[in-house]
Structure formats: structure tokens, C-alpha cells
Amino acid sequence: MSKRTKQEILKLAKEYKVRFIRLLFTDVLGFLKGFTITIDELEKAIEEGMGFDGSSIEGFARIEESDMVARPDPNTFAIFPWKNDQNYTIARMFCDIYEAKGNPFLGDPRFVLKQNLEKAKQMGFIYCIGPELEYFYFKDSFSTQILDKGGYFDLVPLDVAQDLRRDTILALEGLGIKVEYTHHEVASSQHEIDLRYTDALTMADNVMTYRLVVKEVARQHGVYATFMPKPIYGINGSGMHTHQSLFKGDKNAFFDPKDKYHLSQTAKYFIAGLLKHAPEITSVTNQWVNSYKRLVPGYEAPVYICWAQMNRSALIRVPVYKPGKEKSTRIEYRSPDPACNPYLAFSVMLAAGLEGIKKKYRLPEPASDNIYLMTDEERKKMHIESLPGDLYEAIKITERSDLVKESLGEKVFDYFIRNKKLEWDEYKQQVTQYEIEKYLPIL
Secondary structure, three states, rough: OOOOOOOHHHHHHHHHEEEEEEEEEEOOOOOOOEEEHHHHHHHHHHHHEEEEEEOOOOOOOHHHEEEEEEEEHHHOOEEEEOOOOOEEEEEHHHHHHHEEOEEEEEOOHHHHHHHHHHHHHOOOEEEEEEEEEEEEEOOOOOOOOOOOOOOOOOOOOOOOOOHHHHHHHHHHOOOOOEEEEEEEEOOOEEEEEEEOEEEEHHHHHHHHHHHHHHHHHHOOOOEEOOOOOOOOOOOOOOOEEEEEEEEEOOEEEOOEEEEEOOOOOHHHHHHHHHHHHHHHHHHHOOOOOOHHOOOOOOOOOOOOOEOOOOOOEEEEEEEOOOOOOHHHOOEEEEEOOOOOOOHHHHHHHHHHHHHHHHHHHOOOOOOOOOOOHHHHHHHHHHHOOEEOOHHHHHEEEEEEEEHHHHOHHHHHHHHHHHHHHHHHHHHOOOOOHHHHHHHOOOO
């Protein structure tokens, strides 16, 4: 992908009469951060970056080390398809974060992903991603009052959110983000818009933009959109099934025409790496206490560590090959949820897959039956293990993982572990409505 020049950005800004530019970046927990500059500062921002105080950003810096510089990536310049109250045109650019002395900031999630992509590049690979982000629409942010009672692929009159999804797609396409398709999901008021496959860095930026756009369009329509993994008990939660493959130039390194599953040995090693290291990376792909309310049997969320071609209860699914679609050969890792930090989640998934390639992990046989219906003894015979059952179990496994520590870097790794332990400590002290309703009348 050719890099846009400063002159091209300035020309675009002038042509579209841009007045303000939002400089965006992501904190360690995956929340979008940023600040706004005027058009007069754009040239300086591209050349030198813009200084800011990083001491209040999660995982960034202590007060005595707070000076940071945000350097916008020219390739990420895009114009928001909506105006502000004064009808000004606003653009956005994602930034790489640097220390005041000019060194890349090791706590920047975008830098973490870039480092992992460089490791893949040194092995001759380009890492490509296609995520399916699910989310819910509710009446407001204070309740889980649904907008519809539609189901999977339902259309009008059940799906009252079609206008919301249409406007969201138009906004995404206006920002240069390609959408593959959209539909109503399984649960009431649950929806999905799938982004077209692209390189992992672009996709991580796109995921952050997608979440912003979905929420903003919902706000404009007077409702609330949430990527909370499991907002309602007893129905499906929201996942981010992540399709991924490695390319060597224009050729898909996962494709082999002679293999039974059309998978190359590289693909098999990659899958084996993901399976082996799945427990270690789960706290990153599913980083919230609430994430584990989704990862339970019976709601189309993967719990058991195995792979299959047709079986959607497996952690990894290999979509069926279509003749002439060699470039579409991919694997689908089904455990991540849409509330994760995509830069970190893509980093650990890639690291696990590459470890499988480097060490030539053996891929077990695929699971053919519905794993949920198997007995514990049957799963044990097939050596099918389970993902961590809650955030505390997940973080304890991650804490011992050299692979995650290396892929995230020591700074992000230490902060992430510390923050997640604090979240668990806070959660376990809560007295929930479930406890009040169950125990108060009898104890």
C-alpha cells in the first residue's frame, strides 16, 4: 500500500473544506482517545506531531513521564460523513504515539501490533483480517430495553433497525471502509455489519472507527448501541468472529489445492498454534468480566478448544473452500468479542499462529460432532480442553505466558495484567441482583 504524502493530505483537506481534524489513538484497554486540531495546524502535525499530556491515559505514563507526541498516519486520513452543529467538515487521522525524546512509545497498542506485523513480515507473511462484529441496539444506555424481537436474518417488519444499519454502512463507506454485508443477528435487537478483509493494521483502525460510527449513528437516531459481550441473560451474546489468513505477496499461504481441507501445512501449523495458546491469549481477546458470561455452552459461543470445518461450536472453524476462490481460504477464530482492544487481540492471535509455524505444532484431527452434546469423558478422550471460565482464571494463565508477554511487550503486558486483576477484585466484591433475589428471602 503506497503511503500518502503530506501534499496529498493538504490537497484533500482543502478540496473538502475541512475545518477540524480529530487525531485519534487507543489506550491499552481499547478505548478510543484523541483531540482536535484546526486545519491551520495540520501541516505541522504531519511533519512534527502534536504534543499532549499522556498521564491521564490508561496504561500510558506516570505524571513525571507524561509528555507524549501524537504523529498522525497520513494513510488514515478520512472525512467524517456528518457535520457538527456549525456545519463544519471534520476529518480524522489515527496516530502513532512517541515519547518526547522521539522514541516510539512502547505502551501504544498500535505500535504493539506494528511490531508483531514486522515479525510476520520477516517470515515472509502479510497478516490479513476480516472480523464480524456483533452488537445490540437498546432504547438508551441505562437499560436493556430492546428495539425489536427479530431473529437471524429477519427483515421488516421485525427488524426496525434497518435504517440504522443502512446509515451506518453509508457512513463507513464514506470513510473509505468497505462493508461486505449486514443482517439481523440471532438475539432480539442484535445486529452485525461485516467489514471486508484487509491487512491487520488497517483493520484494527477500521474496527475502532466502526465502533465509533455504530454508536454515533445510533445516537443520531435517539437510541443506544453497545458492544458489551453479554448484556442480557438467557440469549446470545455478541462476538467478533475473526477470519484470518497469511499472504505471501498476492498468494494465500493458507491454500493447498491437494489437501483434503484445502489447507496448506502453513495453515495447519497456524491453527495448531492458536489452539495450543488459546488459553493464554483469551484474557486479551475477551478482556472484561462480562466477556465470560458469553463464553458458556449453548449460545453459539465457543468454549471448547478444537477445530472443525462445518461445526460452529468449535473454537476454530475452517470455511468450506469454493472453487476459484483460493484467496478466500481462511480460518475463523470464534472466541473474541467486539469489546476487546483490536490492536492487542490481533497481536496475540498472530503471535500464537506464528509460534505454531516456527515450532511446527501438530494439528489434531477436527471435531465432527457438536462438542456441547459430548460428555466430559468423550471430550477428555478427544483431548478437547476448555477456555478459561472467568476473567480471573484467564488472567492467571496469561500471567504465566511468555508468548503473550513477548507479543505485547513488557510495558503493556504488566499494565494489562495489573488492570485486569483490579477489575476482578472490584467485581468479586459486588453484591448482585441475582444474589439479592436468590438469597435474601431464604437466608
